[in-house]
Amino acid sequence: MATVFKNLLSNDVATTRTLLNEAIPITGTIVSGTYNDENIKDYAHGMFQSVYDYPYLSSSANHIFDLTYGYSSDLSSSLNTQNAKKLNVYNQMAQVLVGYDTNGAVRKFDRDGDLTSGDKLDACVFINYSRLLTKDEVKKGSFRLTLSGSSGHKTIGDYNGVNGYKVNSPAGEYGVLYTASAAVPGTGVGLIYYQAGVAVLTASSDIVTLAEDFTGSYTISGSADQVRKCWDDNDFNNTTELNSTIYFCRLSNNEFNYSSNPTYLSGSKIVTKNVSSDPSVSYITSIGLYSADNELLAVAKLSEPLKKDQNNELTLRVRLDY
Numbered sequence: 522m523a524t525v526f527k528n529l530l531s532n533d534v535a536t537t538r539t540l541l542n543e544a545i546p547i548t549g550t551i552v553s554g555t556y557n558d559e560n561i562k563d564y565a566h567g568m569f570q571s572v573y574d575y576p577y578l579s580s581s582a583n584h585i586f587d588l589t590y591g592y593s594s595d596l597s598s599s600l601n602t603q604n605a606k607k608l609n610v611y612n613q614m615a616q617v618l619v620g621y622d623t624n625g626a627v628r629k630f631d632r633d634g635d636l637t638s639g640d641k642l643d644a645c646v647f648i649n650y651s652r653l654l655t656k657d658e659v660k661k662g663s664f665r666l667t668l669s670g671s672s673g674h675k676t677i678g679d680y681n682g683v684n685g686y687k688v689n690s691p692a693g694e695y696g697v698l699y700t701a702s703a704a705v706p707g708t709g710v711g712l713i714y715y716q717a718g719v720a721v722l723t724a725s726s727d728i729v730t731l732a733e734d735f736t737g738s739y740t741i742s743g744s745a746d747q748v749r750k751c752w753d754d755n756d757f758n759n760t761t762e763l764n765s766t767i768y769f770c771r772l773s774n775n776e777f778n779y780s781s782n783p784t785y786l787s788g789s790k791i792v793t794k795n796v797s798s799d800p801s802v803s804y805i806t807s808i809g810l811y812s813a814d815n816e817l818l819a820v821a822k823l824s825e826p827l828k829k830d831q832n833n834e835l836t837l838r839v840r841l842d843y
Contacts, residue, residue: 526811527776529768539763542663545654547585547755549667561749563742568606569649570745584651588745590724592644593629602740610741614647618714618721620691630721632709634687634697640707644724646748655718660758661686661696664713666720667753674753677722679713680704692717765842770808772835778803802830808839 551560552572559576569589575582591610598604612627619628619636630642650659662682668675679686681704682696693716697709711722724744739747780803804826810819821839829835 525777525781526815527770529770533769533771535767535769537765537767539765541761541763542660542758543656543761544758545756547654549753551585552749552752552755566606567603567740567742568610570742572749583653585654586651587647587649588748589647589649590645590739590741590744590748591647592724593641595643606741610647611645614645614719614721618690618692618695618712618717618719630712632697632723633706634689634695634709634712636689642711642721642723645711646722646724646744648720648722650718650720652718654759656759656761658693658715658760658762659713659718660760661694661715663756663758664696664698664720665757666698666722666755668748668751669753670751675700677710678702682713682715686715690714692719698722763842765840768810768839768841770837770839772805772829772837774831774834777805778830780804800831802828805829805835805837808837810839 551574556576559578560573560582562571562573562577564571569587571577571587572585573582574585589610591607591612591614593611593615594608597608601607615627615630619630622628628636630645631637632640632642662679664682665676665678668677677698677700679696680699680702685704686694686696688694692714695712695714695717697704698711698713698720699705699708700710701708711720713720778801805828806823806826808821808823809817810821812818819839819841821837823837827835827837
């Protein structure tokens with residue numbers, strides 16, 4: 522326990538924010554059935570389908586994402602399979618990602634993300650990525666998804682994500698997905714919610730012609746199967762936000778030249794002195810950060826002891842990451 526303390530001033534403390542990115546590839550071979558669909562988990566409730574990187578019963582399997590499908594009340598029909606569940610899926614996702622209008626009604630997903638009276642996405646495929654993959658958020662401008670069908674291959678991306686992302690969502694920032702890098706307004710085919718880690722794709726043929734019409738007889742799991750069969754490749758960069766506080770512990774020439782370690786004294790004499798008139802010497806091995814009431818909060822260890830006497834000054838940099 523320290524017996525001498527030194528207060529840290531405002532210019533002794535600095536804060537930094539670092540964004541770490543990692544490339545995430547999700548190949549079509551995994552999603553579309555490398556393991557004979559043993560890595561695909563369906564549930565009794567039938568409201569979504571989970572995709573794993575290995576057979577999901579394996580202890581080494583990691584959850585990659587969930588797939589589901591839903592539509593708004595404009596497409597509702599009692600003749601449709603799982604009609605109520607598809608409505609519930611759409612409304613639940615819209616509540617979280619789009620929010621409510623001034624009248625308290627759930628907003629629909631908007632093709633351009635401006636939430637005006639423009640074109641809406643009434644039937645949507647939802648890809649809810651695992652937090653294991655997205656970390657704190659998907660890096661803006663990095664999302665690419667390639668699908669293939671009877672109309673050929675199409676790559677969907679947030680081509681305008683870096684400078685054109687939206688901030689009018691209760692779930693955070695999001696970008697519009699396009700099938701061309703030109704990112705022409707009015708041609709969006711989906712949305713990518715960066716912090717939530719959710720991609721919303723229109724189920725219409727302007728992405729790629731899939732095998733069947735989703736709004737009809739297909740179950741939600743059946744719709745998810747159709748999406749997986751069209752899946753060629755998916756790539757994006759995740760983001761981990763690393764916040765740091767840096768403390769500059771400054772030891773002037775006349776400070777901390779004496780140790781509080783009991784072994785520093787022997788017979789009331791300083792053991793590091795050969796002659797009583799010699800200046801006292803200490804060896805710095807650790808730094809303690811204390812609260813205002815002298816409670817020890819953190820300890821930093823040096824890789825090797827540093828000699829400290831009246832002839833030198835030290836500045837030790839302590840970094841706390843969180």
